[in-house]
Amino acid sequence: MPDGLIVKALSGYYYVLPDGEEPGQDGQLPTVQCRARGVFKKRSISPLVGDRVSFEHSENNEGTVTEIHKRQSELIRPPVANIEQAVLVFSLDEPALNLQLLDKxxxxxxxxxxxxxxxxxxxxLVKGDGDGADQLDSSAVQKLYEEIGYRVFITSAKEGEGLEPVRHILKERLSVFSGQSGVGKSTLLNALLPELNLETGEISMRLGRGRHTTRHVELLALPDGGWVADTPGFSQLDFMEMxxxxxxxxxxxxxxxxxxxxxxxxxHHKEPGCRVREEAEGGGRVAPSRYEHYLIFLQEMKDRKRRY
Known part of the structure; x- marks a missing residue:
């Protein structure tokens, strides 16, 4: 029984790319259109884009998903499995950098x-302002998140700067791009991966800068190996699951x-002897901005619990 990867889900069908198959000269993936076995519904299990599955062929070049392999990760919004990394794109200007949303x-x-x-x-947009104040701020923000332990890249799609390190981290991995609207996710992806031959407007819709009412999740194959999830990313950030x-x-x-x-x-709020609060208030190992955002999120979660 062949194995494969679900690269798209639409209207009850799952499009499976069999192992060993590659995109054709036109860039199209030779997928098998499959339905899922009824047993999955009885078990309240649904195949997801990104799932590794076993399937069997049926008539008219269609098939049936018979087994879902063990997932390494699973997201609910958007519904996608086995994502390895999320690339958060936030602009340094236009729109202004929103660190509270980044932390969320x-x-x-x-x-x-x-x-x-x-x-x-x-x-x-933050270079060449004379006194260099904006550039200093961006460097400080980069240092803040790198010290926490995140990989941080500063890019300019317009000038082609900082793209190669980002392109490298996408290789052989399943990634999702997400972030604030209008930050240039589409332009950045177009600059990173011109081999995909996608128009900027098309990518813009793919990455969620348009209406999502009839959207579906899909994986885009990268020329050097790996996949980018075609999804608006984390579409709701309401702490409902926490x-x-x-x-x-x-x-x-x-x-x-x-x-x-x-x-x-x-x-880490009002409790006596809290080391987190002491470090934040004393200029220690917790940045004041991060602690402030933590308290905002904590209050939001408490308010939500009271409403429900």
Missing amino acids: FLVHIEHSGLEAVICFSKQD EPEDLGGTFREFLPLAEECRFRGCL
């Missing part, structure tokens, strides 16, 4: 167990400090 994305990615990569775009007690674990720099807190299960 990071919380959701950490909670999902994915690897997060931060890509600051539009570097060309509890307040989970939040601290999604801030990497909090983890070693939490072991030194006086109370087990400390929420």
